[in-house]
Amino acid sequence: AQTVTQSQPEMSVQEAETVTLSCTYDTSESNYYLFWYKQPPSRQMILVIRQEAYKQQNATENRFSVNFQKAAKSFSLKISDSQLGDTAMYFCAFMSLGGSQGNLIFGKGTKLSVKP
Amino acid sequence: SQTIHQWPATLVQPVGSPLSLECTVEGTSNPNLYWYRQAAGRGLQLLFYSVGIGQISSEVPQNLSASRPQDRQFILSSKKLLLSDSGFYLCAWSREFYGYTFGSGTRLTVV
Numbered sequence: 147a148q149t150v151t152q153s154q155p156e157m158s159v160q161e162a163e164t165v166t167l168s169c170t171y172d173t174s175e176s177n178y179y180l181f182w183y184k185q186p187p188s189r190q191m192i193l194v195i196r197q198e199a200y201k202q203q204n205a206t207e208n209r210f211s212v213n214f215q216k217a218a219k220s221f222s223l224k225i226s227d228s229q230l231g232d233t234a235m236y237f238c239a240f241m242s243l244g245g246s247q248g249n250l251i252f253g254k255g256t257k258l259s260v261k262p
Numbered sequence: 263s264q265t266i267h268q269w270p271a272t273l274v275q276p277v278g279s280p281l282s283l284e285c286t287v288e289g290t291s292n293p294n295l296y297w298y299r300q301a302a303g304r305g306l307q308l309l310f311y312s313v314g315i316g317q318i319s320s321e322v323p324q325n326l327s328a329s330r331p332q333d334r335q336f337i338l339s340s341k342k343l344l345l346s347d348s349g350f351y352l353c354a355w356s357r358e359f360y361g362y363t364f365g366s367g368t369r370l371t372v373v
Contacts, residue, residue, distance in 0.1 A: 179361070181361050188366075189350060189366070189367045189369075190364065190366055190367070191352060191354075191362075191364035191367075192364075193361050193362070193363075196360070196361055237305065237306065239361075241361070249296070249308055249311055249321075250296075250308075250361070250362055251308075252305045252306040253305060254304060254305035255305055
């Protein structure tokens with residue numbers, strides 16, 4: 147069974163600085179998708195970024211980028227120029243292309259606080 | 263554009279009472295639908311998913327059940343709530359492998 151591990155329960159960063167959130171996963175599959183979701187205090191889950199495992203190029207979305215290391219099964223999220231609105235829980239998630247109908251498996255999350 | 267609606271936003275129910283949470287999706291057809299639960303300070307646990315009308319798969323045995331009476335409607339139910347059913351419940355939909363779009367969630371407190 148696939149598992150997703152986020153080893154940092156909480157992190158903090160100063161406004162305008164850069165922070166990296168870690169995520170590792172375990173799977174025997176070669177084709178899959180990885181995601182980062184953001185859950186602000188409103189509790190609404192928002193998709194931040196998506197990476198297809200067959201693509202070597204790291205995904206980027208404005209200030210958000212990932213470092214995808216397939217051999218190491220690592221998928222970290224880098225937030226540049228941190229803003230107060232980035233304060234949220236961040237969840238890493240794995241989706242297999244086979245088997246369970248595209249079910250997402252989530253890590254336990256990292257609580258990020260951006261300080262002014 | 264696609265939207266997902268989930269209600270109610272908050273609910274306080276006594277132990278042993280029934281539960282019905284509803285989720286509807288607009289702007290798409292034949293979506294995959296999901297119910298997740300998020301306990302305080304923890305990650306998301308998949309409860310049920312559905313790939314079509316009347317097709318429900320359960321990931322975790324519990325006293326909850328789910329139904330999909332229409333293509334874009336997904337209902338989470340219980341006949342008798344337990345204290346341990348308290349949590350934040352999220353509905354989501356997906357098509358293919360783009361990822362999920364989540365509803366705004368229901369905070370359930372069982373007292």
